[in-house]
Amino acid sequence: MPHRISEILLVASPYDSYLIEEDGLIYEQIRREYNGLGLLHAPEVTHVSTAAEAFELLRSTRFDMVISTLHIQDMHAVKFAKALRSSGYTMPIVLVAYDNTERKSLVSRHDASIFDRVFIWQGDYRLLVAIVKSMEDRLNVENDTNVADVQSIILIENNVRFYSLYLPIIYTEIFKQSQRLIAEGVNLTHRNLRMRTRPKILLCTSYDEAWAYFEKYSGNILGVISDINFRRQGVHNPEAGIQFVESVKKRYHDIPALLQSSNPEFKDRARAIGASFILKDSPRLLHSVQEFIVQNFGFGDFVFRMPDGRIVGRADNLKSLEERIREVPIESIVYHSERNHFSNWLKARTEFSLAHQLRPKQVRDYQSPEGLREYLVTSLVEYLKSRTRGIIADFDKDSFPPGGFGRIGGGSLGGKARGLGFVNNLLSKYRIEEKLPDVRIFVPTTIVLGTEVFDQFMAQKELFAFALTCDDDAEILKRFLAAPMFPQKVVRKLGDFLEVVREPLAVRSSSLLEDSQYQPFAGVYETYMLPNNDPDPEVRLQELLKAVRKVYASMFYRKAKDYVRATDYRLEEEKMAVIIQKLVGSRRGTRFYPDFAGVAKSHNFYPIAPQQASDGVAIVALGLGKMVVDGGAAVRFCQKYPRHVVQFFSSNETLKTAQHEFFALDMRAPDTEPSSPTAQQAPYEDPLIKLYPLEVAEKDGSLIYTGSTYSYDNNVVYDGISREGDRLVTFAPILKQGVFPLPEILDLVLELGSWSMGAPVEIEFAVNMNPAEGPKEFGLVQMRPLVLNYEMEELNVDQHKPEDLLVQSDQVLGNGVKRNIHDVIFVDTENFDRAESARVAEEVAAFNALLTKQNRPYLLIGVGRWGTLDPWLGIPVTWDQISGAVAIVEASFRDFEVAPSQGSHFFQNLTSFDVGYFTVNAQHGFIDWNWLREQPAVSTRNFTRHIQLDKPLRVLINGHKNRGIITKPGTDELS
CATH class of the missing domain: 3.40.50.2300 (Response regulator)
Incomplete structure (x- = not known):
């Protein structure tokens, strides 16, 4: 080669x-x-x-x-x-x-x-x-075929996403085969020859490219894997793959060939020419490709020696190298050092900096050979420490540091854990806590179960095939909880982790696709929290394993499948890693929660003067962050202007929109009756996360940092909680009086995150004001890139008469034109009842299911905040219940206005799916309700109506100015 x-x-x-x-x-x-x-x-x-x-x-x-x-x-x-x-x-x-x-x-x-x-x-x-191997194969195929008679596999695929999936699978199987062959070698020369004669993979995107390879190496072609529809002689040929395999089979009939297509009609054609066939839409596509390859396509340790050649030890990694250097005879160390064996071995392991450090050192540089041994050991120990600082190392309870970040099992960390690991790396590298010495800024103690653990779990009893096809969430959960097998090594490691960490834990999803820049999968999968306080270690371990199973199961729930269906991905491509993370907070009585938590973004989609979009925005709430990410009542502010909290512009508005209750983890056993939760739990919500009134927070001593008091006597909201009156969460002690440098921390972390990611970012965090020891704690629990469209065409939305418009707003999210919208679902304000908002959500979901099945995009119009946790603030739909809407309008209630919840998972999905999002209130535009009510309804329910228009609506959004309009049918297009 x-x-x-x-x-x-x-x-x-x-x-x-x-x-x-x-x-x-x-x-x-x-x-x-x-x-x-x-x-x-x-x-x-x-x-x-x-x-x-x-x-x-x-x-x-x-x-x-x-x-x-x-x-x-x-x-x-x-x-x-x-x-x-x-x-x-x-x-x-x-x-x-x-x-x-x-x-x-x-x-x-x-x-x-x-x-x-x-x-x-x-x-x-x-x-x-x-990628590396495919490029090497292309460069070396001629030489290696001529010299060593190597075989080749021709892969013809012009779809980038598919060959990006196929190549790792094919190479993995080839590597496994090579390892088996290596083990069978009769001597070193024979083994080395087998090492270098694995089959080449020749990736082609057209018939002509593939045929040129076949003509040149026809006697050495091991097999063919091919799409069917691709170019031949510069023109798309819908049967090019069939024709290629036919030609190959005429020359060598025994060459195995696999054809794949989205068209099932080619199945019989493929079989007729002696080829296997796989449907690309099959939920088991990747497994089938792997199975076809397996069925059809039939260095090393550092060895310590004495000068006379005797072996006195072996090392297969840096840690064992350090251990062997401590104990082998000094003659062996001198022998290898004089020949630069240590540096050469390290270079082969890509440990270049350590290799360069050790290479110049000679025995004569030390007073005695033992000085060389001491230097080698010290260098290795320091290098191992520096290499693990700020990164994710394999978990070992004996070496796991306080506040460590480790992993159990191979495979990927998943998107969410990658973001966490990146933050951990940034904090270690730039040491930003030195700029704020009175606050500990950190990523909480974390371990991640890699996706290989998921693969092993899903391999049992056809669990994967069942979960892909089952539509009953309860049955999926039941089957996953009953699945007996967890890799025993993983179970032992988790038990070890629970010996190290005895505080409450969050068990969170971290799938391959989560937190990607274009489809973040926000809120699609589940998170569960554990008190982790049972005196029996086995009980705690089983509770943890149960939570992991539940996270795995959530990948196959209906809402997850509906979400994936709306993307370019397929559920079969998805894999689940799991984050197990120490909760930030303190125990108060039977509750555990942080003093406050929230979300912050470096880009504000709805800036209000003097704020600019680049100034960012934060949304915070007392207690667990569930209040924020689920769209509940929270405080919204700009870290550049922390005293400018627009939502509290009057006492009445403060009373209406401020937080009155909070989420906390119930530390009692799961079967203990709740104290009186104030909201119903959804079937798969965490039963230990409960709502409590602010009176509880005041007794706990946590409200002092975020609370204010409303006085009925004079209709005034006072900062702090020293007076009599109703308690509210306004964050005045922090934003006005500076009892904690939250704006400064957010500004610093967001600036660092945006610079390092090369894009605007969003973080989730939790704060503990009274830790058991040490300074106040700011825990970063997530960082992800934000979805922004930087190549936006600036549209003119002003050249329309008001009477031609159904909706107009200058508080709009999105960009571009959306046409061919014939369907409108709207919540009729005349008979809307906030007490019935959950029923409204059910009605909208039913319309969405119908129109989505018919592949009819629609406009959705309602009142209050869409996707809110609090039914009194709006309509508590989940993303899968409105997934067919291409534009959404939210209007204010008659008696008060609700600000968009930029911190919610619902909001993140709006941006990732490029859904136009209009906010309409007295200051920002209008909706022609009368026109809507005049249109004949296809279907009318208690609170919602469906109208279908002969001529389409058009949605036009100027993303640069956050302005948009929706034109009535028949309006002439204006540019």
Whole structure:
């Protein structure tokens, strides 16, 4: 193999680089894959953030491949690739997109043929290995076929998302096969030969490209995996795959071939020519491809020696290397040091900085050889410490530090855990707590169950196939809770973790697709909290395992399936990692909760002067953050202008909109009767998360930091709770009197997060004002990129007469034009009753199910806040209940206005699905209610009506100015 990719230049924002590198684990995974092949050198990845840095590095360093993402800070990725080629660089250039939306947007605007290949990254570390290997295979196939008679597999697929899924699967199976062959080698030479003769994979996107490979290497083709509809002679041919396999079979009838298509009519055609067939829409597509490959397509340790060749020890990692150096005879250490064996071995493991540190050291530099041993041990210990600082290491209870961040099991961390790990890395690297010494800013103690644990759990008793097809959430939960098998190693590790952490825990989802920039899957999967206080360790362990099972089950609930169905993804692609995290807060009586929690964004979608969008926004509430993310009553403020809280502009508005109750974790046993929860629990909500009145918080001593008092005597709201009167949560002690530097912390963390991710960000946090020891605590529990459209066309929405408009607002989210809307679902304000808002949600959900099934997009109009937790603030729909709406309008109640809840999961999904979102009140536009009521209704329910229009409505939104209109049918289009 003359062409080896040893040096990779990764050009990406720090966050994009972090996603690919997966907390440093990617290097270990690549090394393992390479060790499985017996290769001596895994590639080193060098990361830069800008094109300017890339060109500067290229002038002094030789790179074998360049990987670029779309998020380069100073130049568009296409322009960067063209600049590389015009500068004479010939190495492969690969583009990695993080979402099919990104890729489609690129292809629609630019010629992407400048890249050797485009891939879609979905959190599977194996894709990077596959990218490297596919490029090496293309470069080496001629030489290796001629010299070593290697076999090749032709993969024909022009869909980027599919070949990004297929390549890791095919390479994984080839690597497994290679390992089996290596074990069968009769001697070292034979084993080395087998290491280097694994089959090549030749990725093609057209008939002509594939046929050229077949003509050249026809005697060495192991098999064919092909799509059916792709280009032949420059023209799309709907039967190109059939024709290719037919031609191959005429020459070599025994070559196995797999054809896949979204059209089931090709099944018989494929079988007629001797090929297997898989339907691309099958929920078991990936498994079927893997099964076909298995059925049809038939380095190492550091060895300590004495000068005479005797073996006195082995080490397979840095920790065991340190242990062996402490105990082997000094003659062995001198022998290896004189020959630079330590530095060479470290280089092969990509531990370059430590290798460079050790290489210059000679025995003569020390007074005695024992001085060299001491130096080697000290260097290894310090290096291991520095390598684990701020990263996610494999969990071991003996070495797990207080406040540590670890993992159990292989595979991906999932999107949410990646964001947490990235924050943990940032806090460690930049030490921002030094700027605020009176506050501890941290990521709470966390372990993550990798997706391999999920894979092992789902493999039992056809659980995966059942969950994919079952529509009964209760039955899914029952089956998952009854599933007996958990990997015993994982169970032991979880038991060890519970020995280390005895405080309450949050068990949270972290799927592969969660917190992606374009579909964040916010609130789709479940979170459960555990008191973790039973005196019996086995009881605590079983409660934890039960919570993990419930998180796994939530991936297959109806609302999750409905959400995935509305995206470009398929549920089969999804995998679930699980975050197990120590809760931030304190115990008060039978309750556990933080003094306050919230969400903050570096971009404000609805700024109010003097605020600007880039100033950001925060939404906070007393108690657990569920009040905020579920759209309940909370305080909304801009960290740049903390005293400017618009929602409290009068005493009456403060009384109406302020928080009057809070969420906390009930620390009693799950079967204990609740004290009187003030809201009904949904079937799968956490039964231990309960609502309590503010009187309880006052008795607990937590209201003092966030509370105010309303006096009925003079209709005034006073800061603090020293007076008699009704208690309200306004955060006045913090925002006005500065008892805690919350605005400063948010400003600092959001600025750092936005810079490092190369995009606006959102964080979730919790604050403990009175920890058992140490300073006040600000715990970061999540960071994710925000969904923004930076390539927005500025539309003119002013060239319409008011009588031609159904809706007009200058408080609108979204951008662009939405046409062909013939259906409107609206909540009739004349008979709306806030006490019946839950029934309104059910009616809307029924209309949504009907129109979604008919594939009819619709406009949704209602009063109050859509998606709120509090039924008195609006209509408590969940995302799956309104998923077919392409635009949503929320109007104020007759007696008071409700601000949009930017911190809710519902709001995040609005932005990710590009749903137009209009807020209409006395200050921001109008709705022509009379026109709506005049239209004949297709269906009328108690509170809602469905009208169907002969001519379509149009939605026009100017995202630059946050203004929008909805025109009535028949209105002439104006540009």
